[in-house]
Amino acid sequence: MTKKLNQILDDQNIQYVNRTKNSYRKHNLATKVMPGGNTRTTQWMEPYPFFAENAEGMYINDIDGNHYLDFMLNATTLILGHAHPDIVKTLTQQIQDGTVYSVPTDGQSKLADILVERVPSFEKVRFTNSGTEATMMAIMAARSFTKKTKIAKFEGGYHGTHDHVSVSVYPKKEDLNTETHPGVPEYSYQPKSILEDVIVLPYNDIEKSKELIHKFKDDLSCIIMEPIISNFGYLPLDLEFIKFIREITEELGIVLIFDEIQSFRVSSGGAQESFGVTPDMTTLGKIIGGGLPVGAFGGKDEIMELFDPTSSNYDIAHAGTFNGNPLTMEAGVTVMENLTSNNFEKMNHLGDSLRSKLSSVFNEINLDVQVTGYGSLFGINFNKNKIKDYRSFLNNNSDMTKILFSYLRNKGILLQLKNAGALNILMTEKEIDYLVDSTREISSEMKDTLDE
Ligand SMILES: Cc1ncc(COP(=O)(O)O)c(C=O)c1O
The missing domain is CATH 3.90.1150.10 (Aspartate Aminotransferase, domain 1)
Structure with a gap:
């Protein structure tokens, strides 16, 4: 300086x-x-x-x-700003009715209805307590659905704090190699197996991304990305690049996950609606909880079926003591109604x-x-x-x-x-x-x- x-x-x-x-x-x-x-x-x-x-x-x-x-x-x-009167009213009422139960409430269905109606890629949705859990569950679903284990993310992309997305999030200049992959660990002694399982791609670079995706295509379960990159001053990705990723994932049978935890606020159906590109799965968070802790993941029926205990395809237990708790759900419905x-x-x-x-x-x-x-x-x-x-x-x-x-x-x-x-x-x-x-x-x- x-x-x-x-x-x-x-x-x-x-x-x-x-x-x-x-x-x-x-x-x-x-x-x-x-x-x-x-x-x-x-x-x-x-x-x-x-x-x-x-x-x-x-x-x-x-x-x-x-x-x-x-x-x-x-x-x-x-x-809606801080302490919006409608949110205060909703929460005051819900607190009097009880803060959390071990059985479902109508609030869950109401918020799920609104989101399925608004988000182009949602046929079914599940709620979590954070965006971190949402991206973690979406990745598990992609693995189970494709029967493949590796994932791809982008250099500089943030998707929460679990291990498999914590690769090359904030690498220092001096730690960068010429190529984005293999990625840079986010903390000392991050297991090597994670670095091998996470393929790191460069945003907005069609040629390099294509090369890496083809190289790992037989093991790649999903690509997780933001259409508007929070970590780069909310830079919208080039539309051509988003379309390329959609096409190549479709062609190679890789699940495309849009992390819209921040970008969902740009229109009633999120950036996927604004850009006209529909992924297989989407993760949400932030605004949809009306100021309370929240996350959501959802997508095609055939993928979300993996969470349905009555389905013959049931594969993933998704517990969570506070998932879909009535305070968050009611506040979420209120915020959506105001939007x-x-x-x-x-x-x-x-x-x-x-x-x-x-x-x-x-x-x-x-x-x-x-x-x-x-x-x-x-x-x-x-x-x-x-x-x-x-x-x-x-x-x-x-x-x-x-x-x-x-x-x-x-x-x-x-x-x-x-x-x-x-x-x-x-x-x-x-x-x-x-x-x-x-x-x-x-x-x-x-x-x-x-x-x-
Ligand atoms: C794009 C994106 N994905 C995931 C997350 C993680 O969400 P949470 O902090 O609710 O775990 C965030 C949080 O900032 C985010 O911005």
């Missing part, structure tokens, strides 16, 4: 520390009982995270009395407007920044090269990324650490303009120091 950029970041951190003294105290106490002071790596931010007191609508309030316009939305989850086509249109239109205003700002100040995103998702990338895959995304300037995040946090705006974010149904041009104007202020300052 240049001296001047370092100075800007230091100033921002000092301001933050001065504004968050109670959080600092709480954080220090928390570090005595939890590694890093919390229980989720993604809650970490430098120099320490602020602690939430409560949240309402578009804002989170911290325990020092600061307010943050929330574009993080718990990793895109809170599409009308008007609301999708409004959020996506606002997303277009945000991306276009941000791009104009960077053109105006002549700074190399790529604004990525799709629908209500966006990312701000300090990067001269066109982002198309993990390796090009890695070229994002990490110092400028940190400065923008820290500056916006002091202005009462919360983004994801890599300056990506999402909109909710409450936001208007006013909130967008505040984000754009604040981004212009700090970006001009950074540009001035670079020009000096």
